[in-house]
Amino acid sequence: MTVTSAKGFVAAGVRAGIKKSGNLDLALVQNIGPLNSAAAVFTSNRCQANPIIWSKQVILDGQVSAIVLNSGGANCYTGPQGFQVTHATAEAVAERLGISSGDVLVCSTGLIGEQLDLAKLQTGVALAAEDLSASNGQLAAEAIMTTDSVSKTTVFSSPGGWTVGGMAKGAGMLAPGLATMLVVITTDAIATSEELDQALRAATRVTFDRLDSDGCMSTNDQVTLMASGASGIKPEFDELAAAIREVSQSLAMKLLSDAEGSSHDIAIRVSKAASEEDAVSVGRSVARNNLFKAAIYGNDPNWGRILAAVGVTDAAFDPYDIDVSINGVSVSRKGMPDQSRDLVDLTPRAVQIEIVLNAGSHEATVYTNDLTHEYVTENSDYSS
């Protein structure tokens, strides 16, 4: 149940020797057709890694034959030398697979500001090209892991006979636009690159872009969608788009559950907003409030911190006509305490915050995690 679940795709995950741990660190996914339509969305951070700069050019014509991904280094802020490494990696893949380097996407993840060792990447590409098979999708998913505690894969099988598969890595720096993640989604449905682009953007907007684990946006994020057409079936666009959205949401929830050091998965649902934008803006403000997140870690239903976070947004609302519930207990109504906060049980991992703005008819849910000792531990000792 991963990128090779869709027909027309082969994959590999190998040890290139980039990671000091000696773990799998290079993944290769090839689309063997008959189609090679593709679409991708990239981080909106203005500081972009070399593989992002490269991949943005590759995707312009909507045609992709392979994607190579390495963990163990972000290749970001590494200057012209870093860009040459990205370019040479694509060339190595092209040469091994007999394709054009202009059809090879590159993704990297890891520490910013360190040069990658090109020789190791080339060795890895050679190994991966040898290993490509429809049964190695799981190894590819493992090779892109960084601080992830588990590999993340998913599959959607249409009763109509076509399939969407996916893999993702990410366990921190999860913030919209995109979160810190590398995602590869494959399908054997027949689709044009325009259709894929439209379906992918619609899906990421309401899935990956609504994850906000720690408010930190990465320099390397990329979500790629490739179609082989190998099923021979062309689904209705809406059907395909729904499948892409379902796969995206499934992977997004796996990223959320594995966020660094978290002990609660928090869904913040904002309803009766004047616009969807307002609902998202309020949800994000709460999701990024360290005081709120630390309180949830301490199983402390400190709802004043929720309202204080709502109050810094410019969403439409009357501060004294907002209702807040935590795990089903109405703790505040119309600017006053309602039921006792002592009734709230925060021991389960899943936490549901409901914020009713009473200003309209729109809604959105933003997902985040609590702020824990383990988060601080993991992130205070990453590069060293």
Add this chain to the structure above:
Amino acid sequence: MTVTSAKGFVAAGVRAGIKKSGNLDLALVQNIGPLNSAAAVFTSNRCQANPIIWSKQVILDGQVSAIVLNSGGANCYTGPQGFQVTHATAEAVAERLGISSGDVLVCSTGLIGEQLDLAKLQTGVALAAEDLSASNGQLAAEAIMTTDSVSKTTVFSSPGGWTVGGMAKGAGMLAPGLATMLVVITTDAIATSEELDQALRAATRVTFDRLDSDGCMSTNDQVTLMASGASGIKPEFDELAAAIREVSQSLAMKLLSDAEGSSHDIAIRVSKAASEEDAVSVGRSVARNNLFKAAIYGNDPNWGRILAAVGVTDAAFDPYDIDVSINGVSVSRKGMPDQSRDLVDLTPRAVQIEIVLNAGSHEATVYTNDLTHEYVTENSDYSS
């Protein structure tokens, strides 16, 4: 060296029984004149506590005779009952001191969403009115402490024979506009309320508003400036404004050093910006980046996280023409690694980040703290 250092002010700090700990929890500062000019700035959070709503009315005419402050409860989101408690507290002060309640500012700090006990406040006001003296300024500073580990006071003595004194509370939720703080500044200089307002706004803009300890903005912040004119001296406006700024900066740095659970004080100086606004926006983005803040806690000079935080702003810059130094070591220049990050010594408490945008001639410094285990501990167990 506190609010009673300026002539014409008396103060008290007493136990009203609001805090469970039994510590001092109510402060009263009276301006005995001859002038009673005043100015105040308030939180920009749209969710405002009852004392803020009250005090905004009181300050309209620029005349203030006394300010009463309680710790142990924020009186925020407590509805009409909460507002009545604020009003009645001002009335109690007015009655005891023989002044108008319309000249009494009220401040509260503590947990949001709990009613304050009016009888305790009234008892506290009675005790404080009895205790008012020019030698009790330090007790007032202690009575406004919440999670503060030390009381914060300061004084500026002009060679011209006039004085500015101040006290502050705040140890978390430090974010601009204002940070979570209650501040009272007094002066025996002669000044109109218009002059005080202009001087105070100019000072807070570049001092308290550039503190960003955890990005969380409070519902109760208030900075108050009162002038008694008791020195008989009217300084030049610029001289007075400079003194107010100096006292504000001194108190701001004390707030920074005492921020909850911090182990580093971080100054983020952004220079060669296209505008001061750009410089502040870049500084704040870095100051709010949990990954950067956790890295500093771990003495890890992970400069990629600084650039990733710069990249999410809309300030004017070329991502590949930014220079970054940490504690004097140039770790990145023009989008490439410069000196080895291993040269950076992050063991001292003071950390200096220099970000050169190479886009103009403006600069600003934003102050923050690291994200520590102790921060999480303190803030995961506050209301319970």
